[in-house]
Amino acid sequence: MPASDRPYAYAQPVLRITDARTGETVDAAPARRGLTRVEAHAPAFDPTALRVLLVADLLVRALELGGTPVWALLIGERDQAELRAGAAALGIRPFEDSRDAASGLGEAQVIHVVAEGGPEPDGVRITVAPVHTAPPPEGADPAALRLALLARRRGEPAQLDTASLADAHDTLVRWRRAVSRWAHQPSRPVPDEVRGELRTAWEDDLDIPAVLRVLTKVETEPDLPDGARFETYAYADRLLGLELTRDLGAPA
Template sequence: MLRILDARTGEPVPAAPARRGLTRIATDASGLDPTALRVMLTADLLVRALELGGTPVWTILSAPRDQPELRTAATRLAIRPFEDDRDLASGLGEAQVIHVARREERARWTGRDPVPGEPAGGAAPGPAPEERGENPTAAGARGERAEGPATAPVARSAAGPTRDPVPGIRGEGPLVAVAPVEWAGPQQSLPVLLADPAALRLALLRVPRHQPARLDGGALDRAAGQLADWRRAMAGWARRPSRPVPEPVRARLRAAWENDLDLPGVLDVLRDVASTPDLTDGARFETYAYADRLLALDLARDLGSPA
């Protein structure tokens, strides 16, 4: 069962509390910037993970400004289409509403203080664990993801929670808070970031959503190189007889993404699968194809290309 960290309470909650019950993803992606794209990407990953678990999902987008441009950018980033922000689900018998928004909206909605050790304006962005040559999942096991609310529950402010409405974050239900994106390249514009949409998507997936994502040309180049390697490998594995995804591998993948959408953990599994000697190429191919139902990185793009 997929569990997500509720930024309202600092506690993990089921993303789909009712079996087969409709879950609505209400996404507040105001602003035309990389952080808005990351918010939309997080919503997209929630949709895909819930659908893989058999939960019907309905998504809406609240973007007071730049909505056409955001939708176009989201399409390029392989984010599934959103409905408009209208109360159309009132008669659909939804079991839960999950709100996805920028992390800075959390304090306005919950009346909570920043995460301990986090500056009021958000934690200072730094390189992701894999950019420092570390294993993100291993780092998490050592408790090194302390800058996000996943490891440090948010303290309730003395004044108590507020109920001032925030656009796109209305009503009850878990709140998924998404940390900002800082672009460190020479030009800060969406066209620059979206020159290779799949590389941008992978670069964002590498960083836990609770942590600020600091991107530059080098990070995008490394992501593009990783994608090229995986696509080339899949094209080669596809020439061998297919084999099922090994059950231990499937269990590791699901355990990762059902643990608050731990996408760095999912990527770690793929790296292990590529290098584990006792797996057949057919099993490697099916594992990557299965994981790509969530990742949406078009890993099978080069099938049939010359060796």
Template sequence: MLRITDARTGEPAEIRRALTRVHAHVPRNDASALRVLLVADVLARALELGGSPVLLVADPPSALRERADDLGIRPSEAVGTRGGQRVLHVVGGGSRFGSGYGSGSGSGASVGDDTAGITDTSDTEVTVEVAPVVGPEESAASGASLRLALLTRPRRTPVNLDAAALAEAVDALDHWRKAVAAWATKPSRPVPDDARQALRAAWEDDLDVVAVLGVLRDVEKAEEVPDGARFETYAYADRLLGLELTREIGASA
């Protein structure tokens, strides 16, 4: 079961298996808003992996939607879409939490107010906070490497998208894709039970994507894990990460 910290209370909320609406509040077009959309996307993936159907709701500016498409962030339902026994509001860090933001449907959203449409009086609603992107953004940042750069820091920790951070993400992504392509040529083996449990424990514990990446590094180094099992483990984790880790399979054939 996914447990996520409610920014209004600082306490974990248990998200039980049921139709869930994930509402990303992104009235602006900047890297911080892109990170909010990305967290909403990963959160929706985690819920679906746990068996919950999800409605992802957002109304990003068109330029931000284009950047989101480049990162492989799923298209969203229109603001005002209803449904879901629980609503998870994903907002940028520093947003205001309090009453007076409407009915929770998002219909009252206005530019410049990250939390428009949020009500904080219902136990069925949870606010998920995402720290901003700080400092100048490297102009070459795009695609899966940018997605990875944004995922390598805890969501409540500010992230810096400078040239060094992006280069690190590019190198890591290139290394993993080549490794996955090589492992894919070996006999298939199931995901080791301990690796599967570690991955699920990580993302179900407050969406700890950094811990998920750590599990993958451990699996790569573990001598006792067959290459076929490494492949299946990375492919399984990529259902959450969305990094297209199997993209290089067959590229050199």
């Protein structure tokens, strides 16, 4: 999968999401560089609420990668401290807690992220399927927990159990070790084709499992220089937030 001599046929990237109110696909940021407000609705602390925050975090990251300014708010009345602590453990960036702070900033778009069966605010709304735990993943590696949740599209229920968490943990260990090894080789740009596949995946209704499949392909593509593998994983991790470069400089 070598880099092409001509630009990849991928112009004007636009993140599009499915509005749960209408079932139609809409632009997440219809006004160029206009401020988008993302509201994560989490009424109380539970695994599904944390998944709502994770999806909101991914939406914010994807918008920012496309050059859209974003204001992210946490909407809820209970368990705020627990929600924020759980979100921080999962690598979710902090949310503001007041709509008033964004008043007068000329928002071009407001997107609500809610759990299935949850609040139904006016405006563009994306829904998140529930999380089932069997048994509850107490003491689980937060990064493995994040990856296990990313491995399912947000509209599909997520099952967090010993097997899924072990698989996510093993994948993280393998990828981090590989990234650390690739970093010793001369840097190479992310191939245009690969960059296009990544952007097409996450800009198609935040299809994160498709992003992960691209990384799996890049990991084993025989014609790709290791330096390009490294840059690809570092680039994708700006969205995924898995700290894939964490082990750089660690002993082999």
